Amino acid sequence: MPTFVAAGPAFNAKQVMAGKSILSIPGTGTDPFYVQMNKGMADAASAVGYKFKVWNNQGQLTQYQQGLAAAVTQKYSLVDLLAGPDPNALKPQIDAAKSAGVLVVSSHLSGIEQTVPNVSANLPVDYNKAGRLLADWVITKNPSAHVLVIVSDEIVSTGAMRAGISSEFGTYGSGVKFTFVNVPIPDWGTKIKPTVQSAIVADPALDYVVCIYDSMSEFVTPAIQATNSVGKVKVIGFNGTPFVLDLVRTGKVEMDLGESLDWAGHAIADAEMRLIGGVGTVKSMNIPFRLFTSTNAAQAGVPANFSQGYGQYKPQYYKLWGLSK
Numbered sequence: 001m002p003t004f005v006a007a008g009p010a011f012n013a014k015q016v017m018a019g020k021s022i023l024s025i026p027g028t029g030t031d032p033f034y035v036q037m038n039k040g041m042a043d044a045a046s047a048v049g050y051k052f053k054v055w056n057n058q059g060q061l062t063q064y065q066q067g068l069a070a071a072v073t074q075k076y077s078l079v080d081l082l083a084g085p086d087p088n089a090l091k092p093q094i095d096a097a098k099s100a101g102v103l104v105v106s107s108h109l110s111g112i113e114q115t116v117p118n119v120s121a122n123l124p125v126d127y128n129k130a131g132r133l134l135a136d137w138v139i140t141k142n143p144s145a146h147v148l149v150i151v152s153d154e155i156v157s158t159g160a161m162r163a164g165i166s167s168e169f170g171t172y173g174s175g176v177k178f179t180f181v182n183v184p185i186p187d188w189g190t191k192i193k194p195t196v197q198s199a200i201v202a203d204p205a206l207d208y209v210v211c212i213y214d215s216m217s218e219f220v221t222p223a224i225q226a227t228n229s230v231g232k233v234k235v236i237g238f239n240g241t242p243f244v245l246d247l248v249r250t251g252k253v254e255m256d257l258g259e260s261l262d263w264a265g266h267a268i269a270d271a272e273m274r275l276i277g278g279v280g281t282v283k284s285m286n287i288p289f290r291l292f293t294s295t296n297a298a299q300a301g302v303p304a305n306f307s308q309g310y311g312q313y314k315p316q317y318y319k320l321w322g323l324s325k
Contacts, residue, residue, distance in 0.1 A: 258291075
């Protein structure tokens with residue numbers, strides 16, 4: 001069970017955020033991944049008492065641009081670009097916002113070692129570590145495994161996860177044979193299943209399919225069933241998506257490395273309040289991962305939900321922010 005570790009010293013959040021406001025522009029406004037993190041950010045704002053709004057969108061560049069323009073005209077203190085809007089494509093709008101005194105921050109977009117241009121600050125997640133942990137699982141289970149790793153290279157964080165997987169296999173899994181295959185997100189529903197089926201037929205010794213984003217497993221498990229490979233070809237992934245945790249609990253996915261999105265939302269709020277208050281950029285938001293298997297997946301709920309099974313963190317944040325809760 002994860003243990004809370006503060007990202008920085010305690011501060012008076014109500015004092016820091018008096019008269020301040022944050023506008024979050026997520027990658028899209030409807031995907032549960034973004035909805036849950038924005039909910040955590042909104043809960044933090046409610047507890048502290050500052051204005052927080054989500055700029056709802058369908059992932060279109062023009063909508064991101066409109067959100068940044070609105071942040072300037074409505075005099076927001078900070079714009080949060082949450083796990084999707086590309087700062088490279090938004091440079092003119094970001095520059096205009098910064099010129100107007102608005103902080104523009106990318107969050108949950110990149111790995112810690114990756115550089116994000118144009119923004120006032122970047123709040124990364126250790127995607128490299130997530131990749132290493134996925135590789136570690138395979139190595140400990142079968143040091144001579146044959147592995148298919150499914151990636152989506154258009155996502156910024158994929159580079160960090162690729163690097164983590166490659167470095168870990170290279171350092172500790174010299175007997176592992178692994179192959180990356182890129183399937184862009186719009187093609188998941190049509191290309192993952194035939195890709196996995198073809199890989200199983202081409203390599204009868206295939207042991208693992210690694211889904212760097214665990215929702216891919218929705219299309220992987222049918223491919224395993226279709227090739228009569230249940231029990232032989234195992235599936236692991238990263239994110240802690242509830243339906244995947246249910247598959248872990250019922251034995252259809254072997255392991256899922258989870259991250260509480262509500263915790264992530266609170267961590268982003270904590271870091272952005274520190275930026276507004278001039279406390280500085282945190283070195284790490286200290287958002288923990290938890291490894292779920294059939295032995296503990298029920299702790300995420302039955303059925304699973306996005307934020308159960310990670311221990312206590314809200315009371316610790318409230319204390320850190322000087323709240324009475």
